[in-house]
Amino acid sequence: MPAPALAGGDPGRFAFRDVRVFDGRRVLDRATVLTARGRIVAVLPGPVRIPADAKVVDGRGRTLLPGLIDAHIHDLGFPRTDPPRFGVTTELDMFNFVDRLRRDLGDYVAQRRSFRPTATADLWTAGTMITVPGGHGSQLDPPLPPDFPWLRPGDDPARHVDSRLAEGSDYVKFVVEPMHLADPWPSVSPRQGRAIVRRARQRGVLSMAHVSTISDTRWLCEAGVDGLVHTPTSHPIDAGTLRLARRSGVFVTSTLSIFHALEDQTALRAVFSDPRVAPYLTPSQRALIETPYPPDFPGDPIDLSLAAANLRALHTAGVPILAGTDGANPGIPNGVGLLAELELLVAAGLRPLDALTAATANPARAFGLADRGRIAPGRRADLVLVDGDPTRDITDLRTISGVWRNGARLDRTAS
Numbered sequence: 001m002p003a004p005a006l007a008g009g010d011p012g013r014f015a016f017r018d019v020r021v022f023d024g025r026r027v028l029d030r031a032t033v034l035t036a037r038g039r040i041v042a043v044l045p046g047p048v049r050i051p052a053d054a055k056v057v058d059g060r061g062r063t064l065l066p067g068l069i070d071a072h073i074h075d076l077g078f079p080r081t082d083p084p085r086f087g088v089t090t091e092l093d094m095f096n097f098v099d100r101l102r103r104d105l106g107d108y109v110a111q112r113r114s115f116r117p118t119a120t121a122d123l124w125t126a127g128t129m130i131t132v133p134g135g136h137g138s139q140l141d142p143p144l145p146p147d148f149p150w151l152r153p154g155d156d157p158a159r160h161v162d163s164r165l166a167e168g169s170d171y172v173k174f175v176v177e178p179m180h181l182a183d184p185w186p187s188v189s190p191r192q193g194r195a196i197v198r199r200a201r202q203r204g205v206l207s208m209a210h211v212s213t214i215s216d217t218r219w220l221c222e223a224g225v226d227g228l229v230h231t232p233t234s235h236p237i238d239a240g241t242l243r244l245a246r247r248s249g250v251f252v253t254s255t256l257s258i259f260h261a262l263e264d265q266t267a268l269r270a271v272f273s274d275p276r277v278a279p280y281l282t283p284s285q286r287a288l289i290e291t292p293y294p295p296d297f298p299g300d301p302i303d304l305s306l307a308a309a310n311l312r313a314l315h316t317a318g319v320p321i322l323a324g325t326d327g328a329n330p331g332i333p334n335g336v337g338l339l340a341e342l343e344l345l346v347a348a349g350l351r352p353l354d355a356l357t358a359a360t361a362n363p364a365r366a367f368g369l370a371d372r373g374r375i376a377p378g379r380r381a382d383l384v385l386v387d388g389d390p391t392r393d394i395t396d397l398r399t400i401s402g403v404w405r406n407g408a409r410l411d412r413t414a415s
Contacts, residue, residue, distance in 0.1 A: 022391050031045050065385075066372065066379075067372060067384060069088070071092045071363040072324025074328060075093050081120055082282065082336075085414070086400065089405055091334065124170040131187075161199040176209050176216045176220065180298070185298075212232055213234035221244045229255070233259070236306060237313050243317070257340055265292075312350070352392060382406065387399040
């Protein structure tokens with residue numbers, strides 16, 4: 001029986017032949033993937049007859065993955081071309097000023113809808129985080145602007161949600177963070193947090209909470225928050241909290257990278273200095289890697305082993321894990337930082353397959369990004385080709401041989 005033929009006609013198409021495919025959840029050991037006009041057209045097992053007008057990419061010994069999604073970053077003005085060079089084609093920003101993003105990036109909302117070739121990563125943002133005077137955010141350097149919209153006593157939290165959405169936020173993030181357990185800072189209260197979650201649900205957007213403690217995790221899950229944008233690290237997570245988190249449907253964004261940046265850079269530097277990675281770093285990325293957190297940065301010390309154990313327990317309990325780095329904070333360049341995050345997920349006890357799902361299908365599903373995160377017909381042709389098999393050895397993700405954005409191959413040269 002002859003191999004099935006794929007229709008021709010588009011001179012800009014690519015055909016990935018005899019390639020191992022990780023589709024966001026499962027592995028196809030040998031397949032052909034065809035792209036055209038910025039989309040994935042077909043994913044077929046075994047050999048097929050490839051149209052003469054397709055640019056053929058030999059996939060033997062390689063793995064094709066969906067473009068990676070970093071579910072927790074901050075756009076701090078570094079080039080938007082940095083992340084795709086390391087396979088990160090979508091970023092979810094967790095605090096920014098929408099007017100600044102529009103001024104610097106132009107119409108980033110239109111870009112993420114477009115299928116035109118681009119060398120930049122698509123962006124969604126929480127816009128201005130909701131936090132209280134003297135709380136988390138007060139310690140930032142440079143400081144927040146004088147007109148920052150603090151959630152003050154007596155304010156209606158629902159109006160803060162409405163204001164964020166009027167500014168252009170895609171979802172809502174609020175801060176539940178005591179900073180020091182022995183001498184707690186002001187924080188969004190349970191009453192305020194419940195009102196934020198309720199209003200976000202009424203407005204049809206996701207609500208997410210910055211959280212660090214197990215006790216706050218419990219009331220947030222009871223309130224119905226959609227996501228926790230850090231792994232809680234105050235204490236070992238107990239069975240009751242795990243059951244509550246699983247029943248609530250909450251997702252957890254890992255951010256192990258920021259914990260390592262705060263406490264111990266060893267695991268991050270092992271990735272960034274690898275000869276398979278280092279040549280693609282720009283001078284600005286190298287400078288950020290060498291930037292330490294100030295020794296007097298406020299907050300409780302983080303037990304890295306406890307953070308890993310709590311993340312593993314959440315995953316084992318069936319709570320969806322999303323991979324996020326909290327870049328571009330000191331020590332964590334956007335893009336390449338996600339490679340380190342995925343290795344930290346595996347070191348914490350997740351299978352490589354689960355870590356990759358945390359950076360592809362899981363965030364796409366959690367944030368309703370229906371056009372990406374999977375390799376399937378009709379999806380956006382954001383693709384990463386890797387030498388080796390990162391579904392078995394996550395460090396193979398350091399050996400990226402090609403990245404495609406909207407079906408166009410990128411130049412990975414650092415500039």
